Amino acid sequence: MFRTVPPSRTFFRLPLLQLLLLLVQAVGRGLGRASPAGGPLEDVVIERYHIPRTCPREVQMGDFVRYHYNGTFEDGKKFDSSYDRSTLVAIVVGVGRLITGMDRGLMGMCVNERRRLIVPPHLGYGSIGVAGLIPPDATLYFDVVLLDVWNKADTVQVSTLLHPAHCPRTVQDSDFVRYHYNGTLLDGTAFDTSYSRGGTYDTYIGSGWLIKGMDQGLLGMCPGERRKIIIPPFLAYGEKGYGTVIPPQASLVFHVLLIDVHNPKDTVQLETLELPPGCVRRAVAGDFMRYHYNGSLMDGTLFDSSYSRNHTYNTYVGRGYIIPGMDQGLQGACMGERRRITIPPHLAYGENGTGDKIPGSAVLIFDVHVIDFHNPEDPVEIKILSRPPETCNETAKSGDYVRYHYNCSLLDGTKLFSSHDYGDPQEATLGANKVIEGLDTGLQGMCVGERRQLVVPPHLAHGESGARGVPGSAVLLFEVELVSREEGLPTGYLFVWHEDPPVNLFEGLDLNKDGEVPPEEVGEELTPCGHPNRNHHPVWWHEANTVYVCCPVCACFCPCAGSLRLRSPVPASSSCNPPHPPMLPGPQHLLFSPLCLPVPQGLSQGHPPPLRRDPHSPLPSPLGCLGS
The missing domain is CATH 3.10.50.40 (Chitinase A; domain 3)
Known part of the structure; x- marks a missing residue:
């Protein structure tokens, strides 16, 4: 016995009177079946033997359906099948194009639902049948599976x-x-x-x-x-x-x-994710920038990251070294800023894409962290943090011996070096190429006790190659405090007596008693051995109360006359670079150094300025300096 559809759901539409009659007939007998006495079927009998889990819509009058079916007689003999023709039935329901029993049996059906329909003769082909196929007064059995349903009023x-x-x-x-x-x-x-x-x-x-x-x-x-x-x-x-x-x-x-x-009309889209306070400068075309980035497609697929290489991406902005969209997206950024740059394909890699990670016509999204940027024309940026309360009449200048504390970091806050790690202040002679050029410049003009912040571009620091612990092309941030300074000495000949000097020594060197000692008079006392050109004088200078000499044109010094007599000749190489500076013997001695500072232009031409007494020299026993 085939079960009828549960009365809680309506799967076909009939006039109200007919429906009531069917319900009455169904009591104790089953919907649409003959009485126990074997009477004829009044209506279609429906068995739903496969019901899908979900049914977003049911067949209604006027719907267009597509379905497969097998048609048999009560004895199981097949009289028709859409499967045999490999063609689905595609037809509108409820408009008279199907036998009435099939029209009714399809009502309320879900896609992928399977039904067995028993169609009585008066709802099938009646007392006439179909010649050679369906005999008169035949009850028909259909196994139907619904594959599609739609209506002309449907939308997407x-x-x-x-x-x-x-x-x-x-x-x-x-x-x-x-x-x-x-x-x-x-x-x-x-x-x-x-x-x-x-x-x-x-x-x-x-x-x-x-x-x-x-x-x-x-x-x-x-x-x-x-x-x-x-x-x-x-x-x-x-x-x-x-x-x-x-x-x-x-x-x-x-x-x-x-x-x-x-859209082909799209431009680069910018979204600021984090903006550091106090942004005083923004990147412009021509700047050199160091930045980190994560590059992804619009669906979030990561295709590249500078973080994976543990190295920033370094390039000029606005010069065509990177894709046009990135060139545009980096301009206007602040140091330390994080921004999201969305680049349409016509400003990225176009229809062809690149490699196996960026497909053609792909929109690219870069999350960028700007580490620093500079311009090759940038000077040192100096910001005074504090000055000593007392009046400052003298400031550090080239040639001064200074002691200072400093903290050095990258612009993203990464700490590099600090004098505080070593306890004592850093020491240097300004203008003597002892520190990077930008720091040397930033220290000059400082008062003792003054604190400054210095932003040093890489061309005034460690350049493209960087240094140990310093990335290439890095802008450096210094906080410096000048602890002390000592007056520098002019360039030229400087004689320092390490013990008590003879009385009236300067007057002894001043042969013509004019208050000056020109090179000719110095040459009378210190003569390059065996050298015919007396204008090539040895170069003397001072550091830490010690006299150094460099003579690239002679092999030795002969004993000198007068009070500056050297007790014995001192050998030296033409490069002035012996492994250890020899000490001259005698009670009054000078130290010969392997170091050669740059020779002043006047000396190299054989026309140094004269030696003058310097009553303000900080040295304990000054003779004076050749130079102003």
């Missing part, structure tokens, strides 16, 4: 399966989209998928390149969104279908993942 049905938390833009007409999809018929039969081809489907919206239903179904979609789009056949491939995979009058179901979207 869109269901959002996953919506991203962040949606910067949605699909609009004329946009170019890249998406993945799985395409099936309404019964779940797959007919196409982009995943099998290993690439997205790329197309314009609203340009006629897609079926109308897909054009409509993609509108308003966000990158990263997943949708289910159900398209009726008149907005898909209609009566003709498509090849062998999409039959005529088929509804289509697409599960879509939108990868990205852009």
Whole structure:
């Protein structure tokens, strides 16, 4: 005995009087069956022997359906089958194109539902039958599976399966989209998928390149969104279908993942994620920038990262060394700023993409952290943090011996070096090429006790190569405090007596008693051995109360006359670079050094300025300096 449909649900439509009569007949007997006495069926008997878990819609009067069936007689003999013809039945229900029993039996049916219908003769082919196929007064048995249902009033049905938390833009007409999809018929039969081809489907919206239903179904979609789009056949491939995979009058179901979207008119989009306070300078074309980045596609797929290489990306901005969109997106950034740069493909890698990680027509998103930037013309930036309260009449200058504390870091705050780590202040002679040029410049003009902040560009620091612990092309930030300074000495000859000097020594050197000792008079006392040109004088200078001498043109010094007599000759190489400076013997001695400071222009030409007494020299026993 076939069960009727449960009375709690209506699966076919009948006039109210008929329905009441059927319900009365069903009491104790079963809907649409004959009485125990074997009377004829009054109506179609329906057995639902497979019901799908979900049923988004049921067949109603006027719907267009597609279904397969097997037709048999009561004895099981088959008289017809759509399977044998390999063709589904595609027809409108409830408008008289089917036998009445089939019309009624299909009502309320769900896609993929299977029913057995028992159709009495008066709802089938009646007392006439079909010649040679169906005898008169035959009861017909149909096994039916519904594969599709739609109506001319249908529109595209869109269901959002996953919506991203962040949606910067949605699909609009004329946009170019890249998406993945799985395409099936309404019964779940797959007919196409982009995943099998290993690439997205790329197309314009609203340009006629897609079926109308897909054009409509993609509108308003966000990158990263997943949708289910159900398209009726008149907005898909209609009566003709498509090849062998999409039959005529088929509804289509697409599960879509939108990868990205852009418009040919798009420009670079900027989003500031973090802006440090006190931004006084922004990057412009021509600046050299160091930055970290994460590069991803619009769906979040990471394709590159500077962090993975543990090294910043270093380049000039606005000079065409990077893709145009990045060139534009970095301009106007502050040091330390974090920004998101969204670049359309026509300002990135275009239709061809690059490598195996950036496909053609891909929108790129860069999350950028600007570490620092500078211009090759930048000077040292000096900011005074504090000055001593007392009046400062003397400031550090080239040649001064200074002691200072400092902290050195990168502009992102990474600590590099600090004098406090060593306890004692750093020591240096300014202008003597003892420290990087930018720090030397920043220390000059300081008062003792003054604190400064110095921003030193790499061309005044460690350059493109960097140094131990300092990245190449790094801008350095110094905080310096001048602890002490000692007056520097002019360039020229300086004689320092390490013990008590003879009385009136300067007067002894001043042969013509004019208060000056020119090179000629010095040459009378210190003569390069065996050298015919007396203008090539040895070069003397002082450091830490010690006299140094460099004579690149002689091999030795002869004993000198008068009070500056040297007790014995001192050998020296022409490069003035012996491994250890020899000590001259005698009670009054000078130290010979392997070091050679740059020779002043006057000395190299043989015309040094005269030696003058310097009553203000800080040295304990000054003779004076050759020079002002």
